[in-house]
Amino acid sequence: MLRRNFVKTVSAVAVTAALGLGSFNALAAETIKVGILHSLSGTMAISETALKETVLMAIAEINSKGGVLGKQLEPVVVDPASNWPLFAEKARQLLSQDKVAVTFGCWTSVSRKSVLPVFKELNGLLFYPVQYEGEELEYNVFYTGAAPNQQAIPAVEYLMSKDGGSAKRFVLLGTDYVYPRTTNKILRAFLKSKGVADADIMEEYTPFGHSDY
Secondary structure, rough: HHHHHHOOOHHHHHHHOOOOOOOOOOOOOOOEEEEEEEEOOOOOOOOOOHHHHHHHHHHHHHHHHHOOEEEEEEEEEEEOOOHHHHHHHOOOHHHHOOOOEEEOOOOOHHHHHHHHHHHHHOOOOOEEEOOOOOOOOOOEEEEEEOOOOOOHHHHHHHHHHHOOOOOOOEEEEOOOOHHHHHHHHHHHHHHOOOOOOOHHHHEEOOOOOOOOO
């Protein structure tokens, strides 16, 4: 079901682009170009490479069935290499040089925030494929994943329930960047609203690449 829905999403976005809502160049071109902006090297490659392969699989399936509006989808893959400023450079390349109609990309919130000014400036369209911390809403981004009120808070509610073990003390652990800090801020406020004392909430952050826990 998830795979079928993803294929439908890519196809629908390509139709939007071909109609000129994502890119005025898409209708006249021989193919509809789809940008893939995921780290294929560096710290995030272990997570983002799978997303790149998923988009390529969806594009291949759509093309095998005739493409979109009679046009084949053409993937344009770049590697921002887990480097946040490089994400912005690669986003600009996809939009300005490669003329993609839409981009699927980013994993971390810091990479998304890095490319956001570029997509706003050039009126590009970004599909962000994973959960995010909320507190952001932009015309040029489709946020497809769950926010803390849909994911993290229900998990904590379960842990506090009898079935979840009636947890009374919590450790909020995360990598030191936007998503964990914002999510943990929301979780801390939620826990305090449920009567959990500050002394029973431990909050720790580690740098990217850290593994010695």
